[in-house]
Amino acid sequence: MTEILTEEKIKEAARIVFMEKGYAATGMRDIAAKAGVNLSLVNYYFRSKRNIFNLIMTEKMQKIFGSIIPYMIDETTSLEEKIKNISTMYINTISEDPNLPLFVFSEIQKNPEEFAFLFPLKQINFMETSIIKQFKTRCPEINPAHFMLNFLGMTIFPFIAAHLFSNMQTHIFDNILSVIEERKTLIPLWMNQILDSPIN
Amino acid sequence: MTEILTEEKIKEAARIVFMEKGYAATGMRDIAAKAGVNLSLVNYYFRSKRNIFNLIMTEKMQKIFGSIIPYMIDETTSLEEKIKNISTMYINTISEDPNLPLFVFSEIQKNPEEFAFLFPLKQINFMETSIIKQFKTRCPEINPAHFMLNFLGMTIFPFIAAHLFSNMQTHIFDNILSVIEERKTLIPLWMNQILDSPIN
């Protein structure tokens, strides 16, 4: 009974500390202190720092990469609907966990071989997803990579740079959170403009 | 004579190791080994790990944030020319140092108070730059933050995610480097489409 509570307290503390400081700067003592438990309990429940980190990392990779898959393969929605659904879903999801993209990208960059194998998007055939097939029909001359880079860049980049912008002594990025909220409706409009570009 | 060579050797080694592993995971012994010098020389020339890191970080922040300023304040270029010039400049600069954006964003996130004060963009009044004034004339109804987020997201995000994409067992992001190169000409076209959007 008490075991489950303690285990989950430690896991939640690890989520917070790892997300804030990254793997290398986090100590087992930081996790124990944040959880309010004795240091040795962290090893008792999770065996090693690498082990508990990989659990958190798997969760977070699923959250950022796994969540897009159902939308991409959905054969019942149009390209416009997919854009709307995915950007709204990402902005909702990441707004609750704003450091998620920077954390995941940064840790993968530092340890690509460790995390490549649990990459959720490997499970699907990207080029045969509904979203890519629809894009190729709409814009046959353009590499679909550009479409995904534009779409994900417009959606995710604001969160990656948010810390910077909020520290700037200027007014352009005031209220960054409400600006991001506005983007739920604006990104689909801009993406349609790009899709209708004469270069296609 | 030999002092300058040794100092620069250590600094170059520190650049490489810090960029690859980040501050926390880098050891003074890693830097010494990469430079091919004795461990104590690193402290002799640079006093502390924090000190040598801050030198590198200042350089890198100047590289990514300082480089855009002259283009933004240039009163002699049109908005379209600025977009073309900035995207080309960034793609050239970051292609030679692909981990630059992820490194800088990630280290600032982990230590915002340490690096906020040396943020190059604080030196200018963002809202009064030529590029923002031009945008406000062109799209008076849209918050200029959206414009900068779209533009920088489309330009910089591909580098942040490049490690991921190159590890995917799919073909959509093959040849990511030549895809990014194509974006030098495509981003200005897409940005013009967005600027001409009926929502403005």
Next chain:
DNA sequence: GTCTATAGAGAGATAGAC
């Protein structure tokens, strides 16, 4: 399951010989 205590490795930094 939870605690104290500590083993053992590794870190940043420096003293002092040359």
Next chain:
DNA sequence: GTCTATCTCTCTATAGAC
């Protein structure tokens, strides 16, 4: 300026009492 040697601290992880 450069080396060896080492101090001191902190880290992960575990042994063993309760």
